[in-house]
Amino acid sequence: MAKIVDALLVGAGAMSSTLATLLNQLDPTLKVAVVERLADVAVESTYGWNNAGTGHAAYCELNYTPETDGKVDITKAKEINAAFEISQQFWTYLVNSGVMPDPKKFINRTPHLSFVWGQKNVEFLRQRYELMSKDHQFAGMQYSEDPELIQQWMPLVMNGRKDGEPVAATKVERGADVDFGALARTMIRHLQSQDSFDLMLGHSAVNMKPIPTGGWTVLLKNNITGKRRFVRTKFLFLGAGGGAVRLLQKSKIKEGRGYGGFPVSGQWLVCTNPEVVKQHNAKVYGKAAIGAPPMSVPHLDTRNIGGETALLFGPFAGFTTKFLKEGSNMDLPKSIKGDNIKPMLSVGLNNMSLTKYLISEAMQSQRSRMKSLRQYYPEARDEDWTLLNAGKRVQIIKKDEKGKGKLEFGTEIVASADGSLAALLGASPGASTSTQTMISVLERCFAEQMENQGWKEKLKTMIPSYGESLRESPELLAEIRAKNLSTLKLDAVD
Ligand SMILES: Cc1cc2nc3c(=O)[nH]c(=O)nc-3n(C[C@H](O)[C@H](O)[C@H](O)COP(=O)(O)OP(=O)(O)OC[C@H]3O[C@@H](n4cnc5c(N)ncnc54)[C@H](O)[C@@H]3O)c2cc1C
Incomplete structure (x- = not known):
């Protein structure tokens, strides 16, 4: 007999764990199940070593403030900053309510810095700083073109750098390094202590059919025994990371037609030598190389993962046909269907330079990777750095107005008109903005509960700014930020 639940969430990463926790907090009687194809929770993109763990607040990421015709635009930076504050409010609520009692297990204060060299880049950073420092969201941002001060901010980056070169940097003290794996595991562990929650590890969602009276029947396969079972659910969330595109295609909902995925792989250079590690406590982001996709901005990061x-340094992007790190080389070819072949082909043809860039990145030697690292850490020694494979990011391909294809680097929720199914596509800005993204799933798929069953009011107790704009209200942001920073222990130096 099929298992019956109120909500089935496919994939046990940052997104499903956030959505499951929100649902459970809003209505603890809801029967929620999470199904995960791998043997553990949060071992794909959400796993600490598979992503950069930057709490994306747009303090240091230069790709969030694009420059067109010499003018810097901070609109996207403001959006991302506000979205990260929403995640921090939710995490503050979870810390205060005992779900995740120790914030240091998943979030750590790590100043966010941008660093550039060369006159043109210095002028860009100066203009960016002038705009941002006037905005309440970026209050406290510091700027310097003084090599001596920058040397104090980031000694590894400045030691051994050639004299006389124009340099500039910005610094925001309250930046965060987040172990999203630890965050997701803690949320799921808390859910597991409740009878209304079920976690099915080692099971893949392989197919699904709508139930004529509402909801979905989902076919699951046990990946060890091959045994199949059915789950009937009122609401289905496809939070399968890179696997979501193919599951969305299987759902056959009309809103999912025409979507495809463009996978990008990643690698890092990692250093665990304590003598080197102790000399850098920051996330230092630079400018992306010409032709690089926006998410391959190079950065030298302090990471705190599982107590280590x-x-x-990285990411070094690369070409892949896999949609998941633990995926198959056939993921990309199998995702090409009648309704997306045109957009997929046109994106392929129009982005040859990106594909060439990704292939050349993937073919790089260790020597050339070390050369890239030495632009940020001139005295780096070969023996301190090893190469590690990161997770995959599947960018969204969708039909444009002319029916051709366009490549998008953000995230998108695709939901059925009746709200019984939602899929999350794309991977940027990623886990940092998971709370806002999952709230938009609630708004689209649980509209009745939000309006008439008190969910909006409950949400407001978890996320005090819910329904108001942090971008437009300096007082509200200041009050909320102070509480978040204090609870999450991001306001003080140890
Ligand atoms: C190189 C890199 C750097 C990044 N850096 C950052 C960063 O600095 N800051 C940030 O905020 N974000 C970052 N991200 C993005 C962030 O990691 C992702 O947005 C986030 O982890 C996605 O969470 P998710 O739950 O959607 O996906 P995942 O964590 O990938 O989880 C999806 C899960 O679904 C499972 N699954 C797939 N198919 C099925 C199926 N059919 N049945 C059952 N289970 C299935 C998978 O095994 C997986 O566990 C980065 C990502 C990468 C790859």
Whole structure:
């Protein structure tokens, strides 16, 4: 007999764990199940070593402030900053309510810095700083063109750098390094203590059919025994990371037609030598190389993962046909269907330079990777750095107005008109903005509960800014930010 639940969430990463926790907090009687194809929770993109763990607040990421005709635009940076504040409010609520009692297990204060060299880049950073420092969201941002001060901010980056070269940097003290794997595991562990929650590890969602009276029947396969079972659910969330595109295609909902995925792989150089690690406590982001996709901005990062501190440099993007790190080389070819072949082909043809860039990145030697690292850490020694494979990011391909294809680097929720199914496509800005993204799933798929069953009011107790704009209200942001920073222990130096 089929198992019956109120909500079935496919994939046990940052997104499903956030959505499951929100649902459970809003209505603890809801029967929620999470199905995960791998043997553990949060071992794909959400796993600490598979992503950069930057709490994306747009303090240091230069790709969020694009420059067109010499003018810097901070609109996207403001959006991302506000979205990260929403995640921090939710995490603050979870810390205060005992779900995740120790914030240091998943979030750590790590200043966010941008660093550039060369006159043109210095002028860009100066203009960016002038705009941002006037905005309440970026209050406290510091700027310098003084090599001596920058040397104090980031000694590894400045030691051994050639004299006389124009340099500039910005710094925001309250930046965060987040172990999203630890965050997701803690949320799921808390859910597991409740009878209304079920976690099915080692099971893949392989197919699904709508139930004529509402909801979905989902076919699951046990990956060890091959045994099949059915789950009937009122609501289905496809939070399968890179696997979501193919599951969305299987759902056959009309809103999912025409979508495809463009996978990008990643690698890091990692250093665990304590002598080196202790000299850098920051996330230092630079400018992306010409032709690089926006998510391959190079950065030298302090990471805190599972009690270990390390430095990470990258990502080195690469060409792949797999949609998941633990996926198949056939993922990309199998995702080509009648309704998306045109957009997929046109994206392929129009992005040859990106594909060439990804292939050349993937073919790089260790020597050339070390050369890239030395642009940020001139005195880096070969023996301190090893190469590690990161997770995959599947970018969204969708039909444009002319029926051709366009490649998008953000995230998108695709939901059925009746709200019984939602899929999350794309991977940027990623786990940092998971709370806002999952709230938009609630708004689209649980509209009745939000309006008439008190969910909006409950949400407001978890996320005090819910329904208001942090971008437009300096007082509200200041009050909320102070509480978040204090609870999450991001406001003080140890
Ligand atoms: C290189 C890299 C760097 C990044 N850096 C950052 C960063 O600095 N900051 C940030 O905020 N974000 C970052 N991200 C993005 C972030 O990691 C992702 O947005 C986030 O982890 C996605 O969570 P998810 O739950 O959607 O996916 P995942 O964590 O990938 O989880 C999806 C799960 O679904 C499972 N699954 C797939 N198919 C099926 C199926 N058929 N049945 C059952 N289970 C299935 C998978 O095994 C997986 O566990 C980065 C990502 C990468 C790859």
